[in-house]
Amino acid sequence: MALPSWLESILGRNGYQRTDANEPPNNHTNNNMPGAYQEEQTNTQPSTTVRESLKKISAYVNVIVAKPLIITLLLIFQLLSAVINILYFRDLNTSPPPEEMIDPIDKVNKFVRDLEDGMEPSITQNLNQLPPFFEGSYTQALYMATQRGKILFVYLTNPQNESASFIFNEIIMSQEFIRIFNKDIIIWGGDLKNPEAYQLANSLNVTKFPFLGVLCLTRGTKMTPEGPKKDPVKISMIAKLQGGKVNSLDDASTIIRNKFLRKIGKYEPELNLIRQELQDRYMTEVLRKQQEYNYMASMQQDMIKKNEKKKRALTKEYLKYKAPLYKNLTNPPPKEEAKEYARIVLKFPDSSRVTVYFPKHLKVRDVFTFVEILRQNLVDSTSNLTESEATNKFKNFEVEFKFTLTSPLPPRTDMASKKDEEIEQNDLIYPNGLLLVEDV
Template identity: 25%
Template structure:
């Protein structure tokens, strides 16, 4: 293919030449300007058309490619020899994950359920009997507590511990109310709280950490433990620990609970807590599962602020690169989704533009076809009307009364000035005084035919045709217009003679 405007069109592939042809047919743009725009649109005709009409904004394809190239890759985790040996010896990677899974604890709302009144009345006798038996049984257990530990039955210890946990006098509430109560009790005991405790249930805190790719620090306290107060005042509320947790760049969510509450007690059981105060760091472990939350660090028992902070920082340092990689990959995926959405929107806009143009073309073609059809129908109707008019004139020319003789009586002599379009000039003719004005109009209408052939032909009147004269006859002095009446005669209107003039009248198009 020959070069055009310095561009070698022969170097384009068949699909590119087809795209160029489609683009130029729609936009009418010069080839020299169309090819660079198509190249910037990756030879996508729809995108190129949208850029041509809507303006060329940012290149979404280039942005998507740049976003894909700029995805940070997860930094490799560095382990020392001791950690590697421990992992190889106890946690085979092909058999089980390296971190303990973090369960999602949802407290059961069974304690919040209220029995209907009717059922309560039916079960009231059984409830009274149960309370009496339970009272007797607790009394027996109370006396058995005086026995040495070695002589107590196993069920006594378990029943006592269970009774102590369940009869602490704390009302079972919803997780959000429990979190608010824990914060109030914490502030009443240790002063104003400077830690951002999560004000909802542990399951919601775990979901927030998983969604936002943050670390969840779970703190479980037991007021009955001797080291709880010193741990909170000296370690948990130490300036360095509070500053580290409140730093947004560390991405730490703190959830605290009192094991006397039902939810915190369930969390302690699920997380295998055997010593208080208890803390653990939980985060998403992408290398062990895209949706798996794992316990990456346990901090059990009293410890110094330095040791406590070092344990948290070590877990964050070790698993932070994995979360950063997952966070960057998620951001890149979100950007790619947004770019695809923008591309789809641009494609839909271009399709809407094409549909609108196609609709306008169809409407214009339909209007042109309707106008052409209407003009054709009008032309056919005009031709048919003209044909019927000519047939009527030929028929009417045969019925026009002949001119009376010069010596006849009761004759009206009229001088008629024919219209300039007929070319007849001034015609003088005699009419009987009984000649109607309609007969006079017929004489003027058929004057040319009366000159060409004699009357008495065999032409018949066309059916359904009503003739209308395209002129009017008027007298000169005085000015009076005469209508083609079949009752009025020339003798009544003009007497013995007169001068008449024929004037053309523009007929209405519908007529």
């Protein structure tokens, strides 16, 4: 019996098969005789079905098993990499803060340290001091120069593009140069890694480094039909020295005298006048602000007094409106109604006593109001306000009591915290109680 063609394809049997004489003839050909060999029928449909099934199974295995396994391994490796990076390479991955986030004083200190590190030993042995560099940003130093009339030296360096630095080191470490600086002359320094120094170098068109410049307030004078007239004050560079333009034959003292001291002496008289004008302007501004402050304080005091006066008048009107409600509280109630009242003795600072009978449904706040009426002698007062007018006028109004009501029973209890309680709910005053009236 012949095997099915698709099974033979799986088992690897190829070629031809013998046809039995009793089997019906093949419909595909009419030339085969009974008992003869016939060409094998090519049936690819079952084999193709198996291959497609295997592909589907492979795809399912890939989606369900392989891909999740690969993703899981990748996540594990990334996690291990992050842990190792944190444990062993934390310091290497710590990036320095941005330049603009560094404190200006730290920048100055770093600049000074770099200067000292770059000095030659022969110089540092003889000259062991640097100028008193301004501890702050260039913006702050410029403010001092423009608003206080100070002379501002700026020292800019660029380690990648410097020439004639030897003579510069002798200049800035010279005692003659250091003695220049006082309360009216300051120096600021920075290298081009500092954004402020970089911007300053661009604004001053500095191309050679190191650079040493002097800035101060200046103004010119021009003739007009009305006479000489001075120009507005402006910040100007009056002297500068930069790398590549230093005569190596000149010593540091000569350069300091010719380049800086002579220029400072030339502009100093006019600068003294500018300083005086700035000081006068500053004092005028301080005086003006002081006057404004005093005026505002006076206005505030007047407003406070006006509000207090208005509040006192409103309080008095409120007490007059309430006075009739408490007019007969000093009379004892009938015996059959005694349980409906609380008998309260009020002791005043002058040792006088007043016995009052309050209906038990009233609140402790009514006791405070009655005491205030007694203090202002308004017991017999009346008011012309109707109930609706009083409701609108005294809406959200509360009397500010400048006394305390205290129960002497231990522990002493301040009744201020119990203003919203009904009298019958407070056993310190119902059915009987004693309250001490004390001024605040």
